[in-house]
Amino acid sequence: MATRVGVVVFPGTNCEMDVVHAVEVLGGSADLVWHGDRSVAGHDAIVVPGGFAHGDYLRTGAIARFSPVMEAVRAFADEGGPVVGICNGFQVLTEAHLLPGALQKNAGLKFRCATVTCRVEHDRSALTHGVAPGTELALPINHFEGNFTCDAETLARIRANDQVVLRYVDNPNGSVDDIAGVSNEAGNVVGLMPHPERAAEAILGSADGAVLLRALLTAARTRV
Amino acid sequence: MAVDETPLHRQLGLTDAELDDIVALLDRHPTDLELAMYAVMWSEHCSYKSSKVHLRRFPTEAPWVIVGPGEGAGVIDVGDGLAVALRIESHNHPSAVEPYQGAATGVGGIIRDIFSMGARPIALLDALRFGSLDDARTRFLFEGVVSGISGYGNAVGVPTVGGEVVFDDCYRENPLVNVMCIGVLPQERLVLARAEGVGNVGILLGSATGRDGIGGASVLASAGFEEGSEAKRPSVQVGDPFEEKRLIEACLALLDAGLAVGVQDLGAAGLSCALSETAAAAGNGMDVDLASVHRREPGMNPVEVMTSESQERMLAIVTPDHVDEVLALATRWEITARVVGRVTDTGRFRVIDDAATIADVPCGSLGDGPVYDRPIARPADQDALQAADPAPRLLERFPDGTDLSGELLALLATPTIADKSWVWHQYDHQLFLNTVVGPGGDATVLRLKGTSRALAVATDGKARFCRLDPRTGGALVVLEAARNVACAGGVPKALVNCMNFGNPEHPEVMWQFSEAIDGMSAACRALDLPVVGGNVSFYNESRGRNIDPTPVVGVVGLVEPIETPPPGLGLVDGAHLVLVGPETASELGGSEWAFTVHGLDGGMPPAADLAAARALHDLVIGLVADRVVAGVHDCADGGLAVALAEMAFAGGVGFTVTPEPAVATAAWCFAESASRVVLAVTPDRLAEVLTRAGAAGVRAADLGVAGGDRLVAPGAFDVALADAHAAWRDAIPALVDADVHV
Numbered sequence: 001m002a003t004r005v006g007v008v009v010f011p012g013t014n015c016e017m018d019v020v021h022a023v024e025v026l027g028g029s030a031d032l033v034w035h036g037d038r039s040v041a042g043h044d045a046i047v048v049p050g051g052f053a054h055g056d057y058l059r060t061g062a063i064a065r066f067s068p069v070m071e072a073v074r075a076f077a078d079e080g081g082p083v084v085g086i087c088n089g090f091q092v093l094t095e096a097h098l099l100p101g102a103l104q105k106n107a108g109l110k111f112r113c114a115t116v117t118c119r120v121e122h123d124r125s126a127l128t129h130g131v132a133p134g135t136e137l138a139l140p141i142n143h144f145e146g147n148f149t150c151d152a153e154t155l156a157r158i159r160a161n162d163q164v165v166l167r168y169v170d171n172p173n174g175s176v177d178d179i180a181g182v183s184n185e186a187g188n189v190v191g192l193m194p195h196p197e198r199a200a201e202a203i204l205g206s207a208d209g210a211v212l213l214r215a216l217l218t219a220a221r222t223r224v
Numbered sequence: 225m226a227v228d229e230t231p232l233h234r235q236l237g238l239t240d241a242e243l244d245d246i247v248a249l250l251d252r253h254p255t256d257l258e259l260a261m262y263a264v265m266w267s268e269h270c271s272y273k274s275s276k277v278h279l280r281r282f283p284t285e286a287p288w289v290i291v292g293p294g295e296g297a298g299v300i301d302v303g304d305g306l307a308v309a310l311r312i313e314s315h316n317h318p319s320a321v322e323p324y325q326g327a328a329t330g331v332g333g334i335i336r337d338i339f340s341m342g343a344r345p346i347a348l349l350d351a352l353r354f355g356s357l358d359d360a361r362t363r364f365l366f367e368g369v370v371s372g373i374s375g376y377g378n379a380v381g382v383p384t385v386g387g388e389v390v391f392d393d394c395y396r397e398n399p400l401v402n403v404m405c406i407g408v409l410p411q412e413r414l415v416l417a418r419a420e421g422v423g424n425v426g427i428l429l430g431s432a433t434g435r436d437g438i439g440g441a442s443v444l445a446s447a448g449f450e451e452g453s454e455a456k457r458p459s460v461q462v463g464d465p466f467e468e469k470r471l472i473e474a475c476l477a478l479l480d481a482g483l484a485v486g487v488q489d490l491g492a493a494g495l496s497c498a499l500s501e502t503a504a505a506a507g508n509g510m511d512v513d514l515a516s517v518h519r520r521e522p523g524m525n526p527v528e529v530m531t532s533e534s535q536e537r538m539l540a541i542v543t544p545d546h547v548d549e550v551l552a553l554a555t556r557w558e559i560t561a562r563v564v565g566r567v568t569d570t571g572r573f574r575v576i577d578d579a580a581t582i583a584d585v586p587c588g589s590l591g592d593g594p595v596y597d598r599p600i601a602r603p604a605d606q607d608a609l610q611a612a613d614p615a616p617r618l619l620e621r622f623p624d625g626t627d628l629s630g631e632l633l634a635l636l637a638t639p640t641i642a643d644k645s646w647v648w649h650q651y652d653h654q655l656f657l658n659t660v661v662g663p664g665g666d667a668t669v670l671r672l673k674g675t676s677r678a679l680a681v682a683t684d685g686k687a688r689f690c691r692l693d694p695r696t697g698g699a700l701v702v703l704e705a706a707r708n709v710a711c712a713g714g715v716p717k718a719l720v721n722c723m724n725f726g727n728p729e730h731p732e733v734m735w736q737f738s739e740a741i742d743g744m745s746a747a748c749r750a751l752d753l754p755v756v757g758g759n760v761s762f763y764n765e766s767r768g769r770n771i772d773p774t775p776v777v778g779v780v781g782l783v784e785p786i787e788t789p790p791p792g793l794g795l796v797d798g799a800h801l802v803l804v805g806p807e808t809a810s811e812l813g814g815s816e817w818a819f820t821v822h823g824l825d826g827g828m829p830p831a832a833d834l835a836a837a838r839a840l841h842d843l844v845i846g847l848v849a850d851r852v853v854a855g856v857h858d859c860a861d862g863g864l865a866v867a868l869a870e871m872a873f874a875g876g877v878g879f880t881v882t883p884e885p886a887v888a889t890a891a892w893c894f895a896e897s898a899s900r901v902v903l904a905v906t907p908d909r910l911a912e913v914l915t916r917a918g919a920a921g922v923r924a925a926d927l928g929v930a931g932g933d934r935l936v937a938p939g940a941f942d943v944a945l946a947d948a949h950a951a952w953r954d955a956i957p958a959l960v961d962a963d964v965h966v
Contacts, residue, residue: 011473011558012466014381018657021673052379055466111374111650142378142652198654203671203789205660 003217005030006043008073008089010053010064015086015197019049022197026210028217035067045082045126045220046073048089050142050195060103060145061091070096082126082220083189087143090181090191099182099191100158101150103143107174111144115206117169118180118194122162125183127190127212129219137208139194141172146193148175148182161185166192232256236263242594249589257575257583260527261590264493265500268762271593274728275760278741282755283748288717289756296337296417296489297407298756300718302782304675307411309343312351312404312683312720312778314761318460319401323368327401328376328463332535334405335382336489339472340538342415342479343407346656347670348377350387350403351683351722351776355396357639357959362391365399367960372463373403374650379465380472384651385659386668387683391639394687397766402722402759404683404778408672413479417488419502419510419541419567424485426499426510426565427550430471430537433495434520437461437533467536467559474557475538483550486541494532496590498539499565500573504588509570514577516564526582530575541567600738601731610692612826614818615810615891622890629941631821632865633951635894638820641862642955643873660789665874666858667712671786678786680714685776686861688814689829694736694773697814698743699832700898704860705779706751710841711856711901713790713848714781716751721758721777726770728762736773743832744775750834751841753779783849790848793857794875795904795930801868801881802910803925804917805840805900806833808864808884810891816862817894830898836922837899843920844901852912855904865893867902868927869935869948875904878945880936881928889940904930 005023009016009032016032023030033040035053040046053064064070070092077083077098085093093099106112120128120135150158155177158164166181173193181192196209233243236259246254246262254262268274284292290307291299297311315330331348338345350373355362366389377384382405419426437460478484486506488498495517503510517529524532542550547563554561568574573590575583603609622628635641648663660678661669667682684705690697706716721744726733748755764771783790795801812818813827847853855875859867872878883889905913910926917924928937933945 011470012379012381014469014655018655021657051381052466052469055379055464055469057466111378111652113378113652113654114649140654142654144378195654198657201657203660203786204654204657205662205789 014051022200050087061095266593324372327372338407342413343409353400490537509568614824680712682708687772687774694739695743698740702747709781859900
């Protein structure tokens with residue numbers, strides 16, 4: 001059976017259908033989970049997609065963390081379920097303290113939409129399971145607040161625990177230690193600023209994102 | 225404070241004759257509310273009163289046109305039960321006053337035009353015009369407009385996939401912000417702005433109505449800037465992309481559920497326009513319950529409520545039995561919805577406030593404004609302007625054999641030609657996973673998921689050509705946009721236009737307008753390209769100077785099939801560079817080289833041979849569709865040398881070409897002769913390309929071969945690829961990022 005991915009939708013989310021499309025292209029199945037829902041039952045993996053949840057009028061992700069669905073996402077993660085936050089979804093997961101650190105405005109103080117090269121740093125996360133460390137991937141970024149930051153202690157800890165999943169080869173936003181994606185300690189919750197769903201088909205310029213999404217679909221299936 | 229003795233109708237922008245018409249129509253003096261409604265509805269911006277008689281000359285029909293001009297957006301059939309909605313609109317005057325919000329609300333407005341048709345907005349393109357970037361205020365406007373488009377477009381979740389930016393001093397005080405939006409819809413979801421069905425209700429969805437944007441259309445867009453434009457700032461609205469995002473989702477959901485019989489967005493003239501137009505379009509009347517309009521602040525008077533241009537509002541016409549479902553859907557998406565009107569059979573537009581009828585006018589009379597056939601006069605200095613051909617002076621100064629390397633580098637660094645990635649890297653141009661070819665090339669290519677087809681889209685406008693000869697210039701604008709689409713393999717299917725002109729009360733401006741329309745129409749006919757919508761922006765003048773006549777067009781073409789991306793503009797090592805199209809002539813009038821680099825104004829624009837253009841487009845579309853060519857690039861601003869250089873930058877490889885002897889070398893390099901395209905052709909395909917060009921009756925010249933790390937044309941220029949690339953790539957960042965903002 002195809003891996004069933006739940007894609008969380010807040011008002012203001014805008015990448016939900018892109019994630020659904022990419023998952024389906026890769027052989028998974030996906031459906032939308034409304035932010036007001038209190039359950040994510042029936043899913044093998046949860047993706048919190050990109051966009052501007054609640055308009056991002058406060059700090060990015062700061063309101064979304066209080067949506068009812070986030071309790072269910074937390075419970076799913078606590079049980080070891082794979083949860084991936086992409087872009088705004090990454091911001092939401094840090095605000096929800098499911099991931100370490102925070103995302104602040106890009107060093108250049110400009111929104112940036114471009115394809116950048118990222119390096120896979122370890123393979124023990126739900127998103128990089130089976131992907132050789134050192135693999136370089138061309139992935140689109142699309143954000144104003146993608147500048148990952150954390151205190152020195154946290155940085156030392158996530159480095160020691162192999163929680164840095166992805167690094168930028170050429171840092172586009174000022175992120176500390178070139179971090180593009182991190183995981184929780186267990187590796188089942190992952191956040192990343194690049195959009196793998198935008199690079200899942202060669203006709204769109206890069207199919208490198210499919211490497212990550214396939215890993216997620218596999219990791220989610222093998223867990224069950 | 226001095227008491228304003230000016231009669232109210234004149235304060236509102238109505239002429240004495242227009243007031244007489246209103247009095248005759250009502251057979252009494254209008255109430256203040258009625259007068260205010262007529263003033264906004266009969267404003268130039270809303271009524272097209274000066275342009276209507278000319279716009280009728282555009283060809284608008286083709287078998288694939290589902291909805292032509294006059295609706296919220298044009299709609300064309302793209303097969304497989306899908307349709308594409310498209311429209312372009314200006315937000316020039318608000319952007320001149322407050323660039324961020326002016327541009328942001330321009331984006332918001334055009335998006336509403338698209339989803340009000342039942343289409344999901346999938347792409348935005350922006351055609352922008354500013355003064356010279358060496359001016360600090362221009363940089364403020366440029367950066368503000370780009371930030372506004374980025375801030376609103378990205379957050380509302382509609383990708384900005386293309387457009388163009390031109391810098392010319394004529395726009396110094398009056399920048400142009402033209403925004404095009406494209407949407408896709410299943411044909412059965414198409415909905416028009418009709419208040420059908422007596423007893424049906426009008427539901428106002430979205431933002432509360434506030435005092436922002438009162439008379440924006442009539443105050444800002446229907447008069448020129450004299451002085452003190454800061455005083456007009458309250459007329460600029462403030463955008464809320466999050467509200468708009470929820471409004472898009474709620475409206476498309478209610479259309480999917482079949483809950484609305486008609487939808488119209490609230491734009492210029494606000495409730496007065498939306499409620500009266502929908503009713504008039506269905507031959508009905510409308511009673512408006514003023515008290516039920518949700519407001520942003522207390523104490524608003526009826527004129528303010530009825531003419532407010534607050535953003536992010538939509539009107540849905542709903543049968544009474546569906547009202548509860550619509551309100552529930554609105555609640556899910558956290559938007560406010562109120563029943564504000566009722567469709568009647570009276571044919572009257574009545575506004576009722578607390579049981580008192582405060583306006584009662586024939587419904588259609590608001591939208592059926594005056595029509596002016598304004599005086600037309602060819603400018604007295606037009607002959608002198610056209611006679612001032614820069615070619616003889618330039619060719620005397622740069623005779624054959626002169627090293628033109630410095631000229632090429634200077635041209636590549638002019639902001640109009642230079643790399644615009646500083647702009648489009650700030651725009652989300654990938655959302656929805658349709659973007660096969662993004663910004664920076666000739667045309668953007670957007671796949672239509674679920675089909676074997678894609679859209680190719682481009683916007684263009686070359687005002688200087690239009691000032692030198694508006695008829696030829698108008699034709700050239702259409703040809704260039706269609707040629708860009710052809711370079712992506714797209715068969716041009718529909719055109720929308722934004723007619724940015726000066727003061728229509730100047731006969732010279734109306735001459736430019738009329739001539740441009742005739743030129744554009746002729747080109748559209750030659751290309752079987754229907755005009756499906758447009759917008760007119762007059763009064764683009766400041767300090768008594770009109771802008772250059774600036775028709776901007778957006779062309780949508782169909783690419784079929786789209787199994788792989790079309791060849792880009794990049795050169796590949798060893799490819800032949802083949803110039804197809806009419807022979808380059810000494811056509812330097814209005815060229816970037818003559819005007820921007822050397823400050824030489826005047827002359828005639830390049831000739832527009834419509835039959836040659838059609839033959840070229842058909843040839844290029846076929847070569848691209850069959851993947852016979854490795855690279856393809858339109859030859860336009862800056863001429864052949866710039867086109868070749870841009871292909872070298874994209875491919876990361878240089879070239880050596882031989883200038884053709886039939887024309888002076890400098891003209892061969894920099895003239896902007898129309899309907900030329902450069903092809904990069906691998907040796908194994910060269911014979912086929914030359915044969916196919918010959919069969920199509922299109923001249924093809926093998927100029928040379930790609931390779932190496934220099935751009936070389938013996939006897940013309942020889943520069944390092946890296947130097948040329950840097951000049952082109954760094955020009956805009958060097959100008960804008962040098963500023964320290966306070």
